Amino acid sequence: MSEKKSIYKPKPVSGFPEWLPEVRMVEQRWLDHIRETFERYGFCSIETPSVEELDVIKAKGGDDGADVDKEVYVLERLHKEDGDKDARLALHFDQTVPLARYTAQHFNDLVFPFKRYQMQRVWRGERPQAGRFREFTQCDIDVINIDSLPLHFDAEMPAIIWEVLSSLPGMEKEKIQIRVSNRKILMGLLHEIDADPDEVMRAIDKIEKVGKEATYSILENELYLSGVEIDSVFSLIENKYTPKDIFKLSENNSSSNFLMNEGMKELINVMQSLSHLPEGAVVADLSIVRGLDYYTGTVYETVFLDDPSYGSICSGGRYDDLASSYINKALPGVGISIGFSRLFARILDKGALNTTRKSPADVLVVLPSEDRRTLAAQTAQILRSRGFKVELYHAPKKTGDQMKFASRKGIPYVWFPPFEDGLDHEVKNMDSGEQTKADPKDWSPDE
Amino acid sequence: MSEKKSIYKPKPVSGFPEWLPEVRMVEQRWLDHIRETFERYGFCSIETPSVEELDVIKAKGGDDGADVDKEVYVLERLHKEDGDKDARLALHFDQTVPLARYTAQHFNDLVFPFKRYQMQRVWRGERPQAGRFREFTQCDIDVINIDSLPLHFDAEMPAIIWEVLSSLPGMEKEKIQIRVSNRKILMGLLHEIDADPDEVMRAIDKIEKVGKEATYSILENELYLSGVEIDSVFSLIENKYTPKDIFKLSENNSSSNFLMNEGMKELINVMQSLSHLPEGAVVADLSIVRGLDYYTGTVYETVFLDDPSYGSICSGGRYDDLASSYINKALPGVGISIGFSRLFARILDKGALNTTRKSPADVLVVLPSEDRRTLAAQTAQILRSRGFKVELYHAPKKTGDQMKFASRKGIPYVWFPPFEDGLDHEVKNMDSGEQTKADPKDWSPDE
Numbered sequence: 001m002s003e004k005k006s007i008y009k010p011k012p013v014s015g016f017p018e019w020l021p022e023v024r025m026v027e028q029r030w031l032d033h034i035r036e037t038f039e040r041y042g043f044c045s046i047e048t049p050s051v052e053e054l055d056v057i058k059a060k061g062g063d064d065g066a067d068v069d070k071e072v073y074v075l076e077r078l079h080k081e082d083g084d085k086d087a088r089l090a091l092h093f094d095q096t097v098p099l100a101r102y103t104a105q106h107f108n109d110l111v112f113p114f115k116r117y118q119m120q121r122v123w124r125g126e127r128p129q130a131g132r133f134r135e136f137t138q139c140d141i142d143v144i145n146i147d148s149l150p151l152h153f154d155a156e157m158p159a160i161i162w163e164v165l166s167s168l169p170g171m172e173k174e175k176i177q178i179r180v181s182n183r184k185i186l187m188g189l190l191h192e193i194d195a196d197p198d199e200v201m202r203a204i205d206k207i208e209k210v211g212k213e214a215t216y217s218i219l220e221n222e223l224y225l226s227g228v229e230i231d232s233v234f235s236l237i238e239n240k241y242t243p244k245d246i247f248k249l250s251e252n253n254s255s256s257n258f259l260m261n262e263g264m265k266e267l268i269n270v271m272q273s274l275s276h277l278p279e280g281a282v283v284a285d286l287s288i289v290r291g292l293d294y295y296t297g298t299v300y301e302t303v304f305l306d307d308p309s310y311g312s313i314c315s316g317g318r319y320d321d322l323a324s325s326y327i328n329k330a331l332p333g334v335g336i337s338i339g340f341s342r343l344f345a346r347i348l349d350k351g352a353l354n355t356t357r358k359s360p361a362d363v364l365v366v367l368p369s370e371d372r373r374t375l376a377a378q379t380a381q382i383l384r385s386r387g388f389k390v391e392l393y394h395a396p397k398k399t400g401d402q403m404k405f406a407s408r409k410g411i412p413y414v415w416f417p418p419f420e421d422g423l424d425h426e427v428k429n430m431d432s433g434e435q436t437k438a439d440p441k442d443w444s445p446d447e
Numbered sequence: 448m449s450e451k452k453s454i455y456k457p458k459p460v461s462g463f464p465e466w467l468p469e470v471r472m473v474e475q476r477w478l479d480h481i482r483e484t485f486e487r488y489g490f491c492s493i494e495t496p497s498v499e500e501l502d503v504i505k506a507k508g509g510d511d512g513a514d515v516d517k518e519v520y521v522l523e524r525l526h527k528e529d530g531d532k533d534a535r536l537a538l539h540f541d542q543t544v545p546l547a548r549y550t551a552q553h554f555n556d557l558v559f560p561f562k563r564y565q566m567q568r569v570w571r572g573e574r575p576q577a578g579r580f581r582e583f584t585q586c587d588i589d590v591i592n593i594d595s596l597p598l599h600f601d602a603e604m605p606a607i608i609w610e611v612l613s614s615l616p617g618m619e620k621e622k623i624q625i626r627v628s629n630r631k632i633l634m635g636l637l638h639e640i641d642a643d644p645d646e647v648m649r650a651i652d653k654i655e656k657v658g659k660e661a662t663y664s665i666l667e668n669e670l671y672l673s674g675v676e677i678d679s680v681f682s683l684i685e686n687k688y689t690p691k692d693i694f695k696l697s698e699n700n701s702s703s704n705f706l707m708n709e710g711m712k713e714l715i716n717v718m719q720s721l722s723h724l725p726e727g728a729v730v731a732d733l734s735i736v737r738g739l740d741y742y743t744g745t746v747y748e749t750v751f752l753d754d755p756s757y758g759s760i761c762s763g764g765r766y767d768d769l770a771s772s773y774i775n776k777a778l779p780g781v782g783i784s785i786g787f788s789r790l791f792a793r794i795l796d797k798g799a800l801n802t803t804r805k806s807p808a809d810v811l812v813v814l815p816s817e818d819r820r821t822l823a824a825q826t827a828q829i830l831r832s833r834g835f836k837v838e839l840y841h842a843p844k845k846t847g848d849q850m851k852f853a854s855r856k857g858i859p860y861v862w863f864p865p866f867e868d869g870l871d872h873e874v875k876n877m878d879s880g881e882q883t884k885a886d887p888k889d890w891s892p893d894e
Contacts (some may be wrong), residue, residue: 008506010548010773013536016496018549020556021563024492040831042838045471049582050497050568052526059455068525075520075538077572078501089460089701101457102465103657109467111855113841115470121497125524135496152820152841168768263448273824328459358558361489377720380493391489394560394599426766 015126015134017341022355022410027344031119032166034139034338036166038117041046041156041199043141045173046116048098050123051075054088060097060325063160068093071124091123095140095337103144104326112144113153119340132246142335144322151266154298154318155273157336161302161314162281170352176313177280178302181288182267183295183317185253188260189236193229200225201289207286208308237287243275246284262295271300280305296320300336314338333335357410361391362445363427368419369396371385379425382440390415406430413445460661462573462581464788469802469857474791478566478614481785482587484611485564488603490588495545495565497570498522501535507544507772515540518571536568545636550591551773560600566787580788589782591769595625596779597709598713601765602720604783608727608749608761609786617799619671623760624727625749629714630742632700633813635707636683640676647672648736649765651684655734684734692720693731710744717745727752743767747783751759757793761785783852804857808838809892810852816843826864828874829887837862853877860892 019027035045051083053441057068091100095118100328103114119139126132141160166173186204190197200223207215212234213285219225219233241249250264267284274282291298299317304310316336323331346351348411365380367373371395380392393402399416406414409428415438416426428435429446459465465476482492504515521540539545542565550561566586573579590600593716605625613620633651637644654662659681666672666680688696697711714731718763721729737746746764749755764781770778794800812827814820820843827839838858840849842869853861855878862885865874875882876893 007771007775008773009550010500010503012552013496013498013500013534018495019493020553021491021493024494028492039807039836040834042806042811042836044468046466046468046807047471048465049458049460050570051463051582053460054456055455056457070524070526072525073522075572076523078519078521078537079516085462090525104458105457106467111852115806115838123497123522125522133497150841152839156839182609290850324454326455328454336680358492359489359562365490379768381723387487388488390849391562392599392603394597405558425526426626432839 005297013126014129015132017133017345020355020358022358023348023353025357025360026169026348026355028355031137031139031340034340035117035119037145037160038139038141041115041141043117046102046118047120048092048095048097048102048118050091050121052092052097052101052110054090056088056098056101056326059396060100061403062236062321066266071126073123073125074380081183092323093124094122094138095120095138095334098336099140099142099144100323101326103369104323104329105297107231107329113143113149115141115143116245117141120233121171133345136341139338141318142333144331144333147330147332149318149334151269151298152273155270156264157271158274158282158300159277161300161336161338162277165302165314168347169354170347170350172352173278174280175305176302176435177302177305178272178282178314179285179367180270180282180286181299182263182270182297183285183289183299184259184263184297185286186233186236186263186289188257188263189232191208191259192255192257193225193232195225195229198293199223199301200233201293204233204287204292205289206289207237211398232441237283237285239286241271241284241358243271243277243282246271266297290315290317295309295321298334301387308410310340311345313343359391359409359411361389361411363388363390363415364402364409364411365390365392366399366402366418367393367396368399368417372417372419376417379440383415383443385440402426403430406426415440456533461575461639462579464580464582466791467802467805467840469805470800471797471803472804472807473800474677477584477791478584478833480615481611481787482564482566484607485586485588487610488562488588488607490562490564493546493549493565494567495539495542495549495634497535497538497568499539499548503548503773504537504539504544507547507770518573520570520572525891527865529776541569542567542585543782546587546589546591546696546697546782546851547770548773550778551770554774554776560590561589562590564588580607580792580830583786583788586785586787587763587782588769589780591778591780594777597767597782598716598745599651599720600781601713602717603723604763604781605717605746605747605795606724607737608747608783608785610722611868612749612761613728614803615631617794619799620725621727622752623749624752625729625747625761627714627717627729627732628733629710629717629738629744630746631706631710631744632733633680633683633710633736635702635704635710636679638706639702639704640672642670642672642676645740646670648740649676649681649738650682651734651736654684654737684732685731688718688731689726690718690724693718697729709829709856713744735762736790737762747782748838759786760790760793777788806838806856807854808836808858810835810837810860811849811856811858812837812839812861812862812864813849814843815846815864819843819864819866823864826887830862830890831889849873850877 071093075089121137123135125417160183165176187197203218246268288301295317298316301312302314320332320333322333365376367376380390383390411428414428424437427438509759518540523534568584570582637647650665666677678694693715695784720729735748740762744765748759763783769780769781812823814823827837830837861875871884874885
C-alpha cells in the first residue's frame with residue numbers, strides 16, 4: 001500500500017462472542033445435531049425477525065417487567081429523517097415473545113398442535129461483565145395447542161433434550177441431569193398452609209445458590225411460615241425420585257388438596273414415560289420451581305452434576321397462556337430452551353472440543369505444475385461430484401509447501417494427481433502417513 | 448381465560464420478512480444447499496456478531512459514505528444507567544466490514560489464503576417501501592490472501608455460484624446468467640482518453656436501467672466526452688463473449704495500454720477456465736463495472752435473462768485492499784455475494800416453490816388407543832433410530848382424524864401400529880393411497 005492511512009485497530013466487543021473457523025466448525029456441528037434431533041421428533045422450524053415492535057414486547061412483558069426496560073436494545077437510525085414515524089423496533093430478548101406473537105398473527109395458517117423449534121440469536125443489553133453474553137443463541141422447542149394440551153408432550157420434552165444433550169460432541173453425558181417437577185404440587189401445599197406461593201417459590205428457586213439454612217431463615221423471618229409449615233415444605237422438596245420409584249411420591253405425600261394431587265399424578269405420569277432413559281438421566285426434584293409464575297405445571301431444569309452452581313443449561317415448562325396479550329384464544333403449551341451459547345462456551349473452555357480442523361475439506365488436491373492445472377481441477381471436480389469436500393491448491397508450489405498447508409488446515413487427505421500422463425493418482429492419509437494409489441472415481445477414505 | 452384483558456393485535460413489520468413453516472422448510476433447504484456447495488469447495492464458515500462498534504464501521508465506510516449514516520441501525524438501551532460508557536454499537540449492514548475487521552483482528556490465527564463463507568442476516572435502516580427488506584440474509588464467499596492472490600480464485604467464484612444457483616429447488620437454471628468483466632479494461636481505455644474513470648463507470652453502471660441513449664447523453668453533456676471517445680467506450684462495452692470466443696476480445700480491442708491489456712488477459716484466462724459450464728451460463732460482458740471503486744479487477748453480476756431489470760441477484764469482484772483501515776497489511780481478495788432473501792422472495796412470489804409440507808416428519812405414527820401408547824412410542828423410536836423423522840400422534844382419536852392431521856401437515860406416510868398383539872404393523876403412502884404391511888425395523892419409503 002502506497003499511502004499511509006490511519007488505522008483503527010479493532011478489539012473484541014464484550015458480550016458478543018465470535019469464534020475462529022476451527023471452533024465455528026464444531027459449533028456448526030452442534031447446531032446441526034440439535035436441529036436434526038428436533039426434526040426427528042417432527043418439530044418444524046420457524047424463524048422470526050430479529051426485532052419486534054416495542055409495543056409488542058411491552059404488551060406481553062418479559063420474565064418480569066423490570067428486565068424488559070433494562071435489557072432491551074432499541075434500534076435507532078443514525079440520522080433520522082424528518083417525518084420519520086416508524087414504530088419503535090427492539091431486538092428480541094427471548095424467543096417466547098416472538099413465538100407468542102407469531103402464533104397469534106398466523107393463527108389461521110397453523111396446524112395445531114403446533115410443534116415448532118427455533119434456533120436464533122437473542123440480545124440482552126446487560127452491562128458488560130465476564131461470562132455474560134449480550135448476544136447469544138437459544139435453541140427452543142415448544143408445542144402449542146388450542147384450549148388444552150395432552151400431557152404426552154410434557155414427557156416428550158425431556159426425552160428429546162436428553163437425546164440432544166447426551167450426544168453432543170465433547171459432552172460427558174454422565175455429568176448431565178434433567179430435573180423435572182410440577183409446580184402444582186408445591187402450589188397446592190402452599191395454598192393448604194395459606195402461604196404466598198409466589199414469594200415462597202422465589203425463595204425456594206434460590207435454594208441451590210444460597211443453601212438450606214438461608215432459605216429456612218427467609219421462610220421463617222421474612223415470609224412468617226411456622227416451623228411445622230417450613231418442615232412440610234422441606235420434606236416435600238428434599239426428596240428426589242427416579243422414574244422407577246416415582247410411584248412413592250404420592251405415598252410419601254398423601255394430601256386431600258386437589259391441586260397437589262393433580263400435580264403428583266401428572267409428575268408420576270411424566271416420569272414413568274421416561275423410564276427408558278439411562279439411570280440418572282432424569283430425576284423428579286420438587287425443589288425445581290422456576291422463578292416465573294408463567295409456568296403452571298411441569299417444569300424442567302438441566303444441570304451439570306459436578307457443577308450444579310453453574311445453573312441450568314436447559315429449562316422450561318408447561319404454561320396455560322401463551323398469547324392472550326395478542327389474541328383472544330386459550331393457547332396452552334409446553335416448551336424447553338437450551339442456552340446454546342453459554343453451554344457451548346463452557347464445553348469449549350473445558351478443552352473438551354476437538355478444534356483441529358480449520359477447513360471443512362476432506363481432501364486437498366495438489367497442483368503438481370501449471371500445465372497440470374486442468375487435470376488437477378478435473379480431479380477435484382470428480383471428487384466433489386461424489387460428495388467430498390475438496391480444496392484445490394491454487395499455485396504450483398513445492399509439494400512440501402502444499403502438504404504443510406493441508407496440515408495447518410487440518411485437512412485429512414492430500415491428493416496427488418500424476419505429474420505426467422500414464423502415471424497413477426496417489427492419496428496420502430495425513431494422520432497415518434500412508435500413501436496409496438487411488439482413482440478419484442472410486443476412492444473412499446479409510447475407516 | 449377468565450379475565451378480559453386488553454389485546455395488542457400484532458401486524459407484520461414492513462421490511463422484516465417472516466415465513467410460515469411450509470415456506471421456512473424450503474428456505475432451510477436452500478440455505479443447506481448453498482452451505483453444502485460452499486463447503487464442497489473448501490470454504491470454512493465464520494459468523495460474526497450482529498453488531499460492530501460504530502467506529503469500526505466508520506473507519507472502513509460502506510459502499511459509499513453517505514449510506515452508512517442513513518442506513519445503519521444503532522443500538523440504544525431503553526433505559527441507560529448513569530455512567531454507561533459502552534462503545535456505540537451498530538447492526539452490520541453488510542458482511543464485508545465484518546470480514547475485514549475479523550481478518551485484521553484474528554490475522555495471526557488464520558491460514559492464508561483464507562477461504563471463508565458467511566451466511567447471516569444484515570440490516571439496513573431504509574424507509575419502509577414495497578419490496579425493500581430492512582433485514583435480510585446474505586450468503587457470501589471470499590478468498591483473502593497476503594500481498595497477492597492468484598487469478599485461479601477469480602475463476603473459481605462463478606463456477607461455485609453456478610453450481611449453487613442452478614440447482615436450487617424451484618430455480619430455472621436456463622434463465623440465470625452470470626456476467627463477468629474486468630474493470631481494468633475500461634479503466635485502461637478511460638485513462639487513454641483522459642476521462643474520469645469513476646464518473647464514467649458510474650454512468651455505465653446504470654446503462655441497463657436508463658438505456659443507451661440516456662447514457663450517451665450523460666457522457667456527452669455532463670462528462671464532456673467526444674463522439675469518437677463515446678464510440679470507443681460503447682464499442683468496448685457492447686460486445687459479449689462466451690468462454691469459447693473470449694479469445695476474440697484482444698483481437699477486437701488491440702491497445703498499447705498496459706492496464707487494458709492486463710485486464711483483457713485476466714478476463715480471457717478467467718473465462719477460459721469456465722468453459723466446462725453449460726452454454727449461456729456465463730458471458731463476458733464489459734458493461735458490467737459495479738458501482739464501487741472498491742473493485743479493482745474481475746467483477747461479477749448475475750441476472751435473470753427474462754427480467755434483467757430486476758437487477759443483479761449475486762454480485763462481487765476482486766479487490767486490492769480488504770482491511771487497511773484496521774491493519775497495516777496488503778490483503779487482496781475476491782468475493783461474491785448472493786442476495787439470498789431477495790432471491791428467495793422472488794422465486795416464492797413466482798409460485799415456483801413446493802410448499803406443501805408443514806412438518807419435517809416423514810412418518811406420522813398413529814396412536815390406536817391409550818393402552819397401545821407404549822407400543823406406538825416404541826415404534827416411533829425405532830423409526831427415529833433409523834434416521835427417519837417421526838411424529839407420534841398425541842391422543843387416541845379416530846383414525847380418520849389422525850390421518851387428516853397427517854394430510855394437513857403434508858406428512859407423506861402414516862404408520863399403523865397393530866391395535867392388538869399378533870397383528871402386523873401397516874403403513875400408508877398418503878400420496879398413492881397404498882397401504883402395506885411393514886416392520887419398523889426394516890421399512891423403507893417408496894422410491
